[in-house]
Amino acid sequence: MSKKILVVDDASVVRLTLKHLFESYHYNVLEAETGEEAVEKYKTFKPDLVTMDITMPDMDGITAVIEILKIDAKAKIVMCSAMGQSNKVKAAITAGAKTFIVKPLHPERVLSVIKKYLD
Amino acid sequence: MDSKIVNQFIKALTSIFAQVTNVSLTKTDLEYFPDGHKVSAKIAAILSIAGAFKGQFMLILNEPMALQLTSVVMAGVPVNNSSDLVDSAVRELCNMVAGEASKRLLEIGFNCDITFPSIARGKQIDTASPSFVSKFECEWGELQQILKFEHVSQIK
């Protein structure tokens, strides 16, 4: 069965780009546009991996990481955010994200990172 | 501190724009308006900045450039009319530029936080506060960046 990825970003252009990229490699993709929606969808979709934006309306990505890890301590979450300041990266990793990719997203880099955590 | 801050946003825009589009921007103008600046914007992406200084960051562009940008972001798929997707591409560009600027600002000692951007279309924008306006050009047309400071006391 194909692995499942939950793509979390408030920008539809980012969700669409990642969805196309992951689907072309036969991953099963579900989208969420806020942190709150991500937490809800995590419970039912039970993804193998989550890509998580930081700056979003309502719940931000770092809070969403903390909430998802309360549901599943083994959740694999990869941050994909434009907020590349060292303090944000540190906060995301401390919250429990596996790693941090700074936008703009390059498809090869994103793929190599998600494959590392999915295989 | 103002010129240092403005420069980080200028560097962030030229760097991020080139990375995203493979098109290079040339800065054509930088002006300071102590009492604010009025501009009519076809499309404006606006976000707030808090922390080391309080203000707003805006990217202002026209429709053809927004369509070109969206098309490039969507791996070359032609984009002929405006949609949520176009707004989202402009918002995301603004988000990435401000993110890169915040990273650069932290490296020189200014810790700032940014909000997610909103889009305004066909609006007359009046910053009504001290503002730095930079203009850029590329093969797709003109792009403006405005950095507005909430308090005059933060401008030296």
Ligand SMILES: [Mg+2]
């Ligand atoms: Mg975002």
